[in-house]
Amino acid sequence: MVAAQPAAAANPTGYQNVRINEVTSSNNDTVELYNAGSTAVSISGWKMSDDGFSPQSFSPSATTIPAGGFVTFNSPKGLGDADKLVIYTAGGTLVDRVEWATDKAKPAMARCGGDGTGTWVTTTAATTFGAPNSAGCPASPPAASRVRINEVTSNGADTVELYNGGTSAVGIGSWKYVDGDTGHSPVSISSSSPSAGSIPAGGYLTFGSALGLGDNDSLLLLDGSGNTVDSVTWTTDGAKPSDERCADGTGWFRTSVTATPGSANSCSGGGSGGGGGQTGHLLGGGGSLTGGCTPEAATGTGSAPAGTAAWPGGLDVTIADDVCAFTTSTGPEGRDVSGLAFDPATPSVLWAAKNKNWLYKLVKSGSTWIPDPSWSATGKQIRFAGGSGQPDAEGLTVGGNGHIYVTSERDNTDNTAPKDTVMEFDPAATGSTLTPVRQWDMTSQFPQLDTGSKDDANLGFEGVGYVPDGWLTANHWTDPLTGAAYDPAAYPLHGSGLFFAGLEWDGTLHVYGLNSDGTFTTFGAIATGKVSVTDVMFDAGTQRLVASCDNTCGETHTFMKINAAGAIVPDVTYTNPAVMPADNLEGFALAPTSTCADGSREAVWSDDGIYGFGPGSTSYGHALYSGTFPC
Template sequence: MPESRVRRWRRSLRVLLVAVAGPTLAVGALSATPAHAAAADDIRINEVVTTGDVNDSVELYNKGTASVNLSGWILKDDDNSSRYAIAAGTTLAPGGFVAFDVHKAFGLASDDEARLYLADGTTLVDSFSWSEHSDPSWSRCPDGTGAFGSADVTLGAANDCGSGGVSATAWPGGSSVTTADTKNAFGSDLSGLYQEGSVMWAAQNSGKLWRLVPNGSTAWKADTTNGWTSGKTLRFPGGSGTPDDEGVTLTGSGAGGGVYVASERNADSSGTSRLSVLKYDVSGTATTLTAATEWNLTSDLPSVGSNLGLEAITWVPDATLTAAGFKDATTGAAYNPANYGSHTGGVFFVGAEGTGMIYGYVLKDGGTYTRVASLSSGMAGVMELQWEPQASRLWAVCDDTCDGQHRTMKINASGVFATTAIYKRPSGMDNLNNEGFAVSGSDACSGGTKPVYWSDDSNDSGHALRRSTITC
């Protein structure tokens, strides 16, 4: 279950600033200083999030035409003793965005400043100051050249420069919500969901994977064949450790190609993050499954609390991404699957609970990986991701922390995922601790709607699964 988090997202309006060329600009609550280090003129502080704790972040943008090596560059707040050194080997491609979680080096207060220096620590490249917390983000519009104003969080992607961004609307389907399991069938900690036709895969935080089958026309029950009656116990490679599995997905090969689970830690060492994707062969009858492959992403991701790690995972086919012009954040060019050798034929997108960030990875055969996307969900946390192929959209879901908000995202003209809709939870659903969400396929469409399902980590009223509909 997720730990309680303080929500500091305030919804007051801000006055957008007018871009003015020249020396330091100060208007109202904000001020910005243009870069004056000739070798770094194209790098700009582009977005700042000051919502507190793990959300304190600074994004940089390269508005130029050549890649810039940021190795050793320094980020500071208004205190010269504060230092966040950018890791060696960090290069920002033209038109690229990169966000840094600075909360462990320094906090960003309500009246503060973000400053970027060359590696010498004294040559100022760019700065931005404010006198109020971001609501939720201070963002340049247009990217890299405009003035800062209030906008939705888009760390790692193009800023939302529309007037106010996307507004939340009513649930796009039925308002009625019904239970979809028998009472106390699964207990608490049921998290990620993935529907594969007439089978529902469910990840449970206690290191267990369930294979569910229909129980009538609107509910699910445990499969009683091949050792699945009580779910199957999961282990890390080698057979030791208990994954705290939070999300589950399949590739285009279906369950025959393995079931992929996102885990945030080893439950046998619960105080330490272990942000991993694990692949399991589910074809046998054994009641314990040992991961065939682990992609341990911990060193590649910002540090988070051990219970605030990877909560969500979904897979998007390479063909879909290339057809939509998806941009590879590593190269700054159009995504080319051939650059990555043998892999699963798609990109895995994982979501972090503690930061609300979504990351795209090519998971290569053998356990190596490359990150090709980093983007903000715009929410305080991500508990589930689901790719809906029929609509070519990515669902990002938050639990009761965000009042059950759902967002859909599509690849825009810049080749990055951007929010297309924000949905409130169905009016017939209480503000539950829903950590899983599954969308039925087009074959389930009837009368213009199709079923969707949620898993409630808290097993409220003795039920872990609930059902409603969305429009087809």
């Protein structure tokens, strides 16, 4: 077969973001392409081949693939049990390629773990052509599917880095690789790196390509049976000095200014050479400041924890509220939106807490989150037990009973004294003011906050997350009170989960069982690796507890797991998308995976000061931002 020749001038912008996403060697030999980029890509005149016929034209369901969209077609010639599929631009440049062994494409082979970015797995259910692959992917992909091409250089060194994102070592002694020249045969990794027998869990393996890697090129990773494990395609200079995943093992590729073979990717730069490496943009916004809607500049900016990875989701961010939307009688400036939480039972609902004792039930109007007029178009004011005070509401979460649990650092009628409490509200209660069904006061546990200073009193419970007992028991969390595996039955009044409250003072999480009789059980503190915490949530999609921090910690989110010893520890920390402001972004929420579309779900941030990007910016006066996070 004649090697494909680069023809960059004829290639449409973003072609390298188009990936083969699903293929079947039965049922009309159907192929699905997915556009993982942020702009539409024309595929007019594109061709395909297999291991037995030269490039042929095909008839796609559409000649343009929108950003995040799918196109399908039937192969003009049959695809076999053990075969390969190659996609070319009209100019002959290789776009993507996948190979499979006998019966591996029956009923289909699909990218699992994210459309366009996931690794290839034989599906166990009906095919999902023209729709996200998640419905057909197995619940537990094989361990080898966590091995990914993580970084590639084409600057003369022609180095390849693999990363194992799984929890066990993977043997790769028989694996091979091949570049984008279809005249080349796959080369054994062991011939390039004789010591490459396996990759440890969370580890890296590097080797020099014996084939040479050039501009407008590709790299494919094959297992011992010839199945494609992973692939990447880049444009001119896209892998100089490197094309790397941001974040390691999970993110899409982008050009970096610093190559880091054998260690965590630097994710420096953010050029458009590799797959999906476009620079992000801030979208939407506008509107004029209203009287009294005064922004507040960010304070306390600090560094991100060591080893922080780049945001793994989309690089674009949308301003997601109306200008000065959160003005109230106790906070006319329209800022101070802090805690955020999606309602797991109704994912179209986003709950938000405003520091000056207000609670909002938000719903979408187009791309904008607005107060639900059927609940309250202006939000509802909350009080402490008995109807007193003005809770300095910071964090909130939805409990297993559907009630809203809100944390307060102090009473704003006496803001020099701490009042670290958790209040339970019934969202079905009528009226414009809500009083707690129950309230738990933990103030005495934090004497360091009771100094008579309003600044110290303001460093208490900044966030809270409800964590179901099922996650704690399934992952064998060790109960600090007993030293044995956590047994929910030992705490009969606590409900169906525990509450993790984040202390802004030092970044620790404090674990409580909130009992139905108004008492509480204290399970101790957990270190997050951060100097502060501004929001806490449990994400069922990643099966992780997430501790977020604003500009104090470099705008980062630490995903925490239960390790083999039964302790809750940091797993990975991500920054915000690069286009986000370095501001007091105190709230963070990920939508449930039931909302996933095109491999992504919504992420929402709240800005405590509506400062945005400063006077004259279109984001000035806004408190909510919306982006995407992988499913």
